[in-house]
Amino acid sequence: MYTTRxxxxxVRDLAFKAIYQMEFQDLAPSESVHRVCRMEGVSLDFEKEVMEFVEGTFSKVEEIDKIISERLIGWSLERLSSISKSILRLGTYELIYVPNIPxxxxxxxxxxLSKSYGTPKDRKFVNGVLDRIAKNFAPPSKRGL
Incomplete structure (x- = not known):
């Protein structure tokens, strides 16, 4: 049905939507994922994959937010748009904790995701922050070392 890519x-798109939704509603990760996946009409197996990303992100959110905050230049986490913050949280989680994804x-x-949901400035911003995070925190196996 879907190619791997x-x-x-x-999966990333739905995980982003669930994380973003949690910025505005007091929902547990499981409820947010369930709502998003139900709206998209995806299978239960697919929902489980999305859940892994969202629960993984929120199990490490304090650490992830600290890492992001330390890599922002002239910004604070509180000043970021909810879109950028959600994308950065998901991307940081994937960079550091999800193996086998370059x-x-x-x-x-x-x-x-920034192109789809953010502004043109968000693209460069997200790229720059995640690049700084990758250089400092991605496991050596992901850095080709």
Whole structure:
């Protein structure tokens, strides 16, 4: 039904939507994912994949937010748009904690989310922040070392 790339892209897209939704509603990750996946009409197996990304992100959100905050130049986490913050959280989680996905793929997919949901300035911003995070925090296996 989906190619690997389009499958992963949809998982990221739905995970982003669930994380973004949680910025505005007091929902547990499981409820947010369930709502988003129900609206998109995806299978339960697919929902489980989305859940892994969202629960993984929120199980490490304090650490992720600290990492993001330390890599912002002239900004604070509180000043970021909810879109940029959600994309950066998801991208940071993937860079650091999800094995077997190259840095370039993670950053490119985050930029694609920015193109779809953010402003033109968000693309460069997300790219720059995630690049700084990757250089400092991505496991050596992802950096080709």
């Amino acid at each position: 389009s499958h992963r892209r949809l 840095i370039e793929v993670t950053i490119n997919e985050a930029v694609e």
